[in-house]
Amino acid sequence: MxxxxxxxxxxxxxxxxxxxxxxxxxxxxxxxxxxxxxxxxxxxxxxxxxxxxxxxxxxxxxxxxxxxxxxxxxxxxxxxxxxxxxxxxxxxxxxxxxxxxxxxxxxxxxxxxxxxxxxxxxxxxxxxxxxxxxxxxxxxxxxxxxxxxxxxxxxxxxxxxxxxxxxxxxxxxxxxxxxGEDYLTEYAPEPIRNLLEIEPAKDAPAIVPAKVAGEQSVYANIVAPILERRCVQCHKEGKAKGKFRMDTYELLVKGGKEGPGLEAGNSAESNILIRMNLPMDDEEHMPPEGKPDIEDPEVAVITWWIDNGADPKKSLTEFDVPAPIQEAIAKVASIAPAQVATTAGPAHAAGPDEALKSSVAGFSKQFPGALSFESQQSSLLTFTAVSLRGNLDDAGFKTLAPVLPHLVTVDLSATKITDQAVSQLLSAKNLRLVRLAETGVTDASIDTLLMIPSLESINLYGTKVTDAGVSKLSAMPNLKRLYLWQTAVTPEAIKTLKEKLPSCEIITGA
Ligand code: HEC
Known part of the structure; x- marks a missing residue:
């Protein structure tokens, strides 16, 4: 109605x-x-x-x-x-x-x-x-x-x-x-964290120096990060070459098609070491051809760890570490031998990420503010030498070797580095941006950069590169930006390069 x-x-x-x-x-x-x-x-x-x-x-x-x-x-x-x-x-x-x-x-x-x-x-x-x-x-x-x-x-x-x-x-x-997942609760008062069963603040080990010297596990803080750098990319969940995963201790021991990955106490019979020690030209050498090879100190540390029982938990203090191994550890963990026992985090919170964090924290003393994580979630790093300038040379850059595979951007502008430092970047397989402006690099560095296909931006402003080197960059399809201001590169060479790389912006300042 x-x-x-x-x-x-x-x-x-x-x-x-x-x-x-x-x-x-x-x-x-x-x-x-x-x-x-x-x-x-x-x-x-x-x-x-x-x-x-x-x-x-x-x-x-x-x-x-x-x-x-x-x-x-x-x-x-x-x-x-x-x-x-x-x-x-x-x-x-x-x-x-x-x-x-x-x-x-x-x-x-x-x-x-x-x-x-x-x-x-x-x-x-x-x-x-x-x-x-x-x-x-x-x-x-x-x-x-x-x-x-x-x-x-x-x-x-x-x-x-x-x-x-x-x-x-x-x-x-x-x-x-x-x-980050624990952002809200990270600094919550302890009773609340206990209630929610949350681990203690994650960053603590990286920022606060370790409590007791040598409390860290050799496997988690030294061996696992090496494998992470050199091997895990091909031997992990979803990509287990030879049906062999190396991303956890259990799987590493379990091995793949050819049997166990390692034999505790016997490095000579341990599959991973047999593979690493094969001659470079052997097809079965690991990591395979084309990947940056595992370095001698890294092999030495793993050999020593396996020969001494390959224990997943044992910390450095529980071993009698011979001097050469101490040195090797210092090299691969990028910390001075004296510090080996004090820098890494406590064993229970250990993992490759903790090792990386403590490694980055270690560098913050040597290069304040230069090395940082791309984001809180990420294990990718950026390095900028802006505040170091002339204080950074090839030798200084070399110490960064352990973190290079994590770098996405590196700014070495106006430092004292040369082609030698650039050649180190071969292991920076995630690198997207490199700035070499006003450094001593030459065409030789371009040969190195060619082997880093992930690169999207290269700055060669004010360097000694020439037409011969720059023309090779046409083989880099991912390149989006190339800075060639104040170089000897001729307009003709730039024109040819532009034709070959139509999607690349070439900045010449002209
Ligand atoms: C670029 C990818 C790649 C990287 C990096 C790599 N591997 Fe491999 N790995 C392979 C492939 C492919 C196979 C299978 C072919 C073969 O057996 O040679 C394999 C097989 C193996 C096997 C044999 C597994 C089995 O039981 O059949 C071992 C052991 C091994 N790798 C160890 C390593 C170690 C140790 C490293 C690091 C130092 C490493 N790999 C790094 C690709 C890789």
């Missing part, structure tokens, strides 16, 4: 909002399927530029939705709570729109960064954000219809609470991605 005081429709029906809302929701869901996985290198800078706004934008929908949540709770507990028109529609519209924008930026961020490739947390966060944005749109449509038809607000509210719940999950994943 029509009622003049309470018309069934207080507003026109929200058909266009429904249409465009569903269109946006469908588009969002389709996006990941159409775009595939992240491929950082191929993305234009604009993608990365816009993507970097994600951390700024995402707080808007979070704030708006928290506000709406409180408004709605207020309405429920007020007398007129049953009326959907109690709270206005616009904040929800604004919240949903800002959620879409934040998700789009997040999507670009994800695609612009190679480090998100295969990162489960990043994928979950991507989907969490997407589902939240879609849920926000659906909630909006529902509320509009509820208002138009004077329906019961309960359904819309249920959807709203659900959306806020998804938002909570997605935000938590996002925070874990940027700050």
């Amino acid at each position: 029509p009622n003049h005081d309470l018309p069934t429709s207080r507003r026109s029906k929200p058909w266009s909002l429904t249409f465009f809302g569903l269109l946006a929701a469908g588009g969002l869901i389709a996006m990941p399927f159409l775009a595939g996985g992240p491929d950082g290198e191929k993305m234009p800078d604009l993608v990365r530029f816009l993507g970097h706004f994600h951390p700024v934008l995402l707080h808007l929908p979070i704030g708006v939705f928290v506000l709406i949540l409180f408004q709605e709770l207020g309405a429920i507990f007020s007398k007129r709570g049953k009326e959907p028109g109690e709270t206005p529609l616009f904040p929800l519209f604004f919240g949903a729109a800002s959620a879409i924008v934040a998700v789009l930026a997040g999507f670009l961020l994800y695609h612009g960064e190679v480090r998100f490739r295969g990162n489960e947390l990043a994928e979950r966060h991507l989907w969490g954000g997407l589902i939240f944005a879609v849920a926000a749109v659906v909630t909006l449509i529902f509320k509009a219809w509820t208002m138009a038809l004077n329906g019961n607000a309960a359904f819309y509210r249920l959807l709203l609470f659900g959306s806020v719940g998804v938002m909570g999950f997605a935000s938590h994943d996002g925070a874990s991605l940027t700050h």
